[in-house]
Amino acid sequence: MTFAAGVRVHIVGVGGAGMSALAVVLRGYGCVVSGCDVGNAHVLTQLRALGVDVLEGHDPAHVRSADVVLWSPAVLEDHPELVAAREAGVTMWARPRVLGELSSLARVIGVTGTHGKTTATSMLVNIMASAGRDDSRLVGAPVRGVGFSGYHGDGDLIAEVDESYGAFAELTPFALGLLNVEADHLDHYGSLANLESAFVDVLSRTTGPVVVWRDDPGAARVAARLTRPWHRVGTSSDDQWRLCDIELSSRGARARLVGTHDVVIDLGVTGRHNLANAAVAAVLAMELGVSPDDVTRGLARFRGAPRRFEHVARWRSADVVDDYAHLPGEIAATVEAARAAGYQRIVAVFQPHRITRTRSVGDAFAPAFDDVDDVIVTEIYTAGEANPEGLSAQVVVEYIRERGRTRARFAPTLAEGARQLAEVAVDADLVLIVGAGDVTRVLEHLEDVRPPRDERDPEGHRSFLGQDPCVHYDAPLGTRTTYRVGGSVAAVVTWSSEDDLARTSQRLADDARTHVVIGNGSNLLVADGWHDVVAVHLEGDFAQLALHDEGDDVVVVAGAGLDLPVAARRLAGDGVAGFEWAVGVPGTFGGAVAMNAGGHGSDMSASVRRVEVWSRGQRAWRDARELHFSYRASALAPGEIVTRVELVLRRGDVATSRAQISEIVRWRRAHQPGGANAGSVFRNPENDTAGRLIEAAGLKGHRLGSAAVSDKHANFIIADPGGRANDVMALMREVRSRVAATSGVWLETEHRLVGFEEGW
Numbered sequence: 001m002t003f004a005a006g007v008r009v010h011i012v013g014v015g016g017a018g019m020s021a022l023a024v025v026l027r028g029y030g031c032v033v034s035g036c037d038v039g040n041a042h043v044l045t046q047l048r049a050l051g052v053d054v055l056e057g058h059d060p061a062h063v064r065s066a067d068v069v070l071w072s073p074a075v076l077e078d079h080p081e082l083v084a085a086r087e088a089g090v091t092m093w094a095r096p097r098v099l100g101e102l103s104s105l106a107r108v109i110g111v112t113g114t115h116g117k118t119t120a121t122s123m124l125v126n127i128m129a130s131a132g133r134d135d136s137r138l139v140g141a142p143v144r145g146v147g148f149s150g151y152h153g154d155g156d157l158i159a160e161v162d163e164s165y166g167a168f169a170e171l172t173p174f175a176l177g178l179l180n181v182e183a184d185h186l187d188h189y190g191s192l193a194n195l196e197s198a199f200v201d202v203l204s205r206t207t208g209p210v211v212v213w214r215d216d217p218g219a220a221r222v223a224a225r226l227t228r229p230w231h232r233v234g235t236s237s238d239d240q241w242r243l244c245d246i247e248l249s250s251r252g253a254r255a256r257l258v259g260t261h262d263v264v265i266d267l268g269v270t271g272r273h274n275l276a277n278a279a280v281a282a283v284l285a286m287e288l289g290v291s292p293d294d295v296t297r298g299l300a301r302f303r304g305a306p307r308r309f310e311h312v313a314r315w316r317s318a319d320v321v322d323d324y325a326h327l328p329g330e331i332a333a334t335v336e337a338a339r340a341a342g343y344q345r346i347v348a349v350f351q352p353h354r355i356t357r358t359r360s361v362g363d364a365f366a367p368a369f370d371d372v373d374d375v376i377v378t379e380i381y382t383a384g385e386a387n388p389e390g391l392s393a394q395v396v397v398e399y400i401r402e403r404g405r406t407r408a409r410f411a412p413t414l415a416e417g418a419r420q421l422a423e424v425a426v427d428a429d430l431v432l433i434v435g436a437g438d439v440t441r442v443l444e445h446l447e448d449v450r451p452p453r454d455e456r457d458p459e460g461h462r463s464f465l466g467q468d469p470c471v472h473y474d475a476p477l478g479t480r481t482t483y484r485v486g487g488s489v490a491a492v493v494t495w496s497s498e499d500d501l502a503r504t505s506q507r508l509a510d511d512a513r514t515h516v517v518i519g520n521g522s523n524l525l526v527a528d529g530w531h532d533v534v535a536v537h538l539e540g541d542f543a544q545l546a547l548h549d550e551g552d553d554v555v556v557v558a559g560a561g562l563d564l565p566v567a568a569r570r571l572a573g574d575g576v577a578g579f580e581w582a583v584g585v586p587g588t589f590g591g592a593v594a595m596n597a598g599g600h601g602s603d604m605s606a607s608v609r610r611v612e613v614w615s616r617g618q619r620a621w622r623d624a625r626e627l628h629f630s631y632r633a634s635a636l637a638p639g640e641i642v643t644r645v646e647l648v649l650r651r652g653d654v655a656t657s658r659a660q661i662s663e664i665v666r667w668r669r670a671h672q673p674g675g676a677n678a679g680s681v682f683r684n685p686e687n688d689t690a691g692r693l694i695e696a697a698g699l700k701g702h703r704l705g706s707a708a709v710s711d712k713h714a715n716f717i718i719a720d721p722g723g724r725a726n727d728v729m730a731l732m733r734e735v736r737s738r739v740a741a742t743s744g745v746w747l748e749t750e751h752r753l754v755g756f757e758e759g760w
């Protein structure tokens with residue numbers, strides 16, 4: 001068996017960085033992917049939106065219908081689902097096998113090394129996107145400005161090639177860049193020499209170009225053992241590609257990369273290590289035919305990877321920078337970058353990651369902190385590893401103290417770490433939070449943490465709405481629509497409570513970007529790619545229903561995030577008549593007001609009395625008359641957000657309403673197609689129907705790329721799983737012009753569009 005369309009894959013621990021990306025890529029290859037996890041709620045929400053069947057909790061029943069079970073390295077051997085899979089004889093693939101399988105599905109263009117992989121791979125993704133390629137990607141974190149960590153495209157697979165636990169042992173890359181090699185994962189490899197041999201093997205198996213950053217001693221040792229050609233990149237004159245004219249500042253890093261071409265690198269992130277990452281990504285791309293101009297443009301649009309020297313907050317007089325560094329070399333590079341950025345007094349909070357790593361390289365952490373003024377070391381983040389000897393991070397504190405360069409303290413908990421920070425970080429201009437575990441949460445124990453300074457974020461992309469749990473930057477949007485295709489946007493704000501609204505309202509009001517509201521996305525088409533747009537979504541407290549009698553009438557107040565079919569059934573069950581028609585409209589109340597949704601002889605305008613609208617930070621009820629409802633339209637302005645809707649209905653008979661609902665559902669099933677669609681594409685022209693005109697133009701069943709006109713109802717377009725929104729749009733254009741040619745009628749779409757030019 002191999003990964004192929006229809007193969008049912010279940011992933012235990014799907015919320016983790018690597019596994020969530022893998023889930024999306026496998027789904028793109030047509031696999032039916034399910035997964036479960038107990039944390040990472042935000043990632044799970046995104047996965048659901050991307051078509052992964054996220055199951056609640058951990059239950060042995062989850063694995064029984066799977067063809068293949070995969071699991072995250074963070075999942076322990078005795079996990080009930082893994083035990084059940086073994087007992088049921090379900091095929092189980094460990095990570096090496098998974099990556100090996102992927103290289104048989106696509107050409108893998110990878111970046112490897114013990115650190116910097118996520119950053120360099122994200123840079124490569126940006127470069128390839130600038131070159132107009134539509135590659136798949138498998139990265140350890142979301143790629144800012146591009147989208148989710150996993151994506152399935154038409155081209156090659158750009159992958160962060162992870163060395164931990166022998167993961168790449170069965171991978172045969174097409175092209176591979178090596179950044180650096182430092183002692184890590186020695187519990188698996190046994191020695192640095194073995195780890196280096198593993199890198200030699202994977203580079204030797206690579207069938208196309210190999211690129212090595214030669215300034216790194218470990219990478220240079222590995223490359224020296226290769227018997228195949230490789231491209232030398234570094235800062236010395238005998239490198240084939242030489243990085244020179246290096247300039248570092250707090251805002252970024254610049255250099256020239258001189259080899260076959262002379263390439264300008266201008267990064268919005270600082271640090272020499274980032275220039276090295278960029279150089280390897282650039283040479284890999286150019287060896288694959290990307291032009292130097294596209295390399296420069298791609299690197300310029302790179303906006304940093306999450307938790308890689310990320311300015312997350314201001315606290316007292318200090319900038320707070322969060323970094324995932326967890327190896328001595330990474331920490332040293334991060335500290336060097338901080339000094340180069342001009343910070344004077346640096347206080348670090350460091351949380352060692354994993355027992356095995358702390359045991360094997362614990363002493364090597366000490367010199368990495370030489371250039372820091374104070375360091376608070378919190379207890380080891382075990383990542384689920386057993387700790388039979390009771391190893392403590394205190395040992396790292398001792399090593400640091402022995403060097404006599406940096407004041408070091410031990411904090412058994414994050415809360416204690418925060419307390420000590422408050423004591424020592426009096427005049428600090430930088431608080432550096434480092435570690436791969438949950439050390440960032442030290443911030444939760446500090447008072448008066450403020451959003452980061454915006455001048456460090458000139459494009460305003462990372463923090464323009466603040467760091468708030470209900471704001472997700474660079475988030476997918478297209479896959480949240482019922483077409484399930486399309487790109488991502490600068491931010492998605494999810495209001496689940498009045499609190500969420502109150503916290504984000506002002507910043508949202510002040511933000512100058514285009515704002516869209518997304519309900520269920522059942523009438524929305526989002527162009528492929530990334531859009532500088534903020535999307536707002538309402539759920540939770542904004543999806544409630546309340547009703548009371550007012551004379552002969554029943555007054556219903558519905559949250560804008562509530563689904564129409566849910567409300568239609570509930571109202572029918574409560575003996576309220578007049579809203580049965582809505583059972584077949586898979587939108588929310590907000591979307592239904594905006595669109596004046598309707599069907600079966602009624603529409604929203606028939607019952608809406610008033611609507612509560614948020615506009616530029618103010619909220620007020622508006623009389624229905626002000627909304628000027630007309631056929632599938634209202635006068636709501638772009639950026640105005642419906643938060644609640646008040647309708648007036650009447651008392652009725654439960655049995656009659658339920659019978660009507662059953663009849664509507666039956667009719668819909670008989671007349672409307674399944675698959676990913678957004679209902680009627682075009683409005684019906686006067687005295688005719690769009691469906692009849694499209695059929696008369698001979699377009700029923702007509703396909704264009706990954707989109708097709710339904711052969712059941714010609715006014716529906718069906719998008720293929722993992723297809724492209726731009727194909728849907730191209731098909732809409734073709735339908736419109738062919739109908740115009742055959743019948744003289746110029747069709748107008750019902751859909752709302754994001755990221756497409758006006759007048760498409």
Ligand SMILES: Cc1cc2nc3c(=O)[nH]c(=O)nc-3n(C[C@H](O)[C@H](O)[C@H](O)COP(=O)(O)OP(=O)(O)OC[C@H]3O[C@@H](n4cnc5c(N)ncnc54)[C@H](O)[C@@H]3O)c2cc1C
Pocket residue numbers: 482516517518519520521522523524538560561584585586587588589590591592593594595596597598599632636640641642643672677678679680752
């Ligand atoms: C299978 C199928 C059948 C359908 N049948 C019908 C039908 O019979 N009749 C019909 O009218 N439609 C139908 N539709 C289309 C669609 O369901 C409706 O237009 C619905 O009202 C859209 O609601 P939504 O929440 O999905 O809005 P979205 O598609 O998310 O958004 C649509 C528009 O509403 C705006 N919007 C969404 N929420 C808010 C809010 N809170 N405040 C302000 N603006 C908001 C959006 O910005 C956008 O402009 C169908 C769709 C499908 C997929």
